[in-house]
Amino acid sequence: xxxxxxxWLNKKRGFFMQHQRLLIQIEGAIIAAFAxxxxxxxxxxxxxxxEVSLGIIPVVIYSLRRGAIxxxxxxxxxxLLDLILRGLGNGSVLNAWQGLLEFTIAFMVVGLAGIxxxxxxxxxxxxxxxxxxxFLWGAAxxxxxxKYFCHFLAxxxxxxxxxxxxxxxxxxxxxxxGGSFIASFVLTGLVxxxxxxxxxxxxxxxxxxxxxxxxx
Numbered sequence: 001x002x003x004x005x006x007x008w009l010n011k012k013r014g015f016f017m018q019h020q021r022l023l024i025q026i027e028g029a030i031i032a033a034f035a036x037x038x039x040x041x042x043x044x045x046x047x048x049x050x051e052v053s054l055g056i057i058p059v060v061i062y063s064l065r066r067g068a069i070x071x072x073x074x075x076x077x078x079x080l081l082d083l084i085l086r087g088l089g090n091g092s093v094l095n096a097w098q099g100l101l102e103f104t105i106a107f108m109v110v111g112l113a114g115i116x117x118x119x120x121x122x123x124x125x126x127x128x129x130x131x132x133x134x135f136l137w138g139a140a141x142x143x144x145x146x147k148y149f150c151h152f153l154a155x156x157x158x159x160x161x162x163x164x165x166x167x168x169x170x171x172x173x174x175x176x177x178g179g180s181f182i183a184s185f186v187l188t189g190l191v192x193x194x195x196x197x198x199x200x201x202x203x204x205x206x207x208x209x210x211x212x213x214x215x216x
Contacts, residue, residue, distance in 0.1 A: 024070050031062040032077035039082060050179035053147065055082075056110055057191050060143040063114030064121075064136075064203045071111025079107025098158040106150035113143035120203055133193055140189035148181035 035055030043052040055078060063071025083103035086092065093099040116135045123131040152173050160169025195202050 024066055025073075027066070028062060028070050028074035029077060031058050032074045032081060034058050035074075035078045036081040036085065039086070050176060050183060052180070052183045052187055053144075054187075056143055056147065056184055057188050059110045060113040060139055060188060060192065061195065061202060063111045063143070064117050064139055065205060066114065067117050068112055068114030071114040072108045073111070075111040076104060076108040078110075079103045079105075082107065094158050098154055101150055102154045106147050106154075109146035109150065110143045112146055113139040115139075115142060124200055124203060129196075132196060136192040136196060137189045140185055140192055144181055144185040144188055148177045148184070151180070152177040 035058050038054035038058070041054055043054055059071060059075050059078060062074055080103070083093070083099065087099065087103050093103070116139050120132060120135045120139065123135060155173030155177055156170040159173065163169045163172035
């Protein structure tokens with residue numbers, strides 16, 4: 001009697017896991033498409049080449065909700081979309097290695113913000129607001145810094161000839177990408193904190209959010 005029950009239980013568990021994986025993948029694809037849509041909103045700061053990457057925000061939130069690996073997958077999809085829809089058409093791809101660095105790796109590593117997924121979710125459940133905010137800013141830093149570090153390397157190595165005459169390529173890349181990092185980091189951190197105040201359940205999978213609500 002026990003063996004058939006265990007088989008049935010394993011089948012139900014397997015079905016649930018498959019359903020969960022499919023749900024995470026669909027959610028990641030939607031997040032990637034949303035991040036791509038945000039990139040079409042004008043986001044250049046002043047007359048300089050400094051830009052704010054709005055697409056980082058939903059990918060970081062998704063990474064905090066689902067973890068680093070799903071977040072990196074969503075970032076990769078976002079990067080491939082950006083490569084196809086914008087990069088190839090506006091001359092942003094100089095060669096295969098530069099394209100790989102700036103349109104796959106740079107976008108994918110935004111998902112590393114999911115490294116602090118567990119601390120964020122635990123602090124949310126414990127309702128320690130200061131700790132949660134600290135972890136959110138940490139996630140914003142990880143997601144934006146890793147992306148713009150890749151762009152910084154590409155800027156110095158592949159785009160150095162575009163630097164102003166007499167200006168070191170590394171310094172030029174640091175100025176442009178460093179400014180973009182700071183602007184994107186501040187905006188991402190602020191939006192994450194606003195989301196925490198308005199919809200804290202956004203950082204929790206449905207089952208954890210329900211548990212948190214029931215405890216209240």
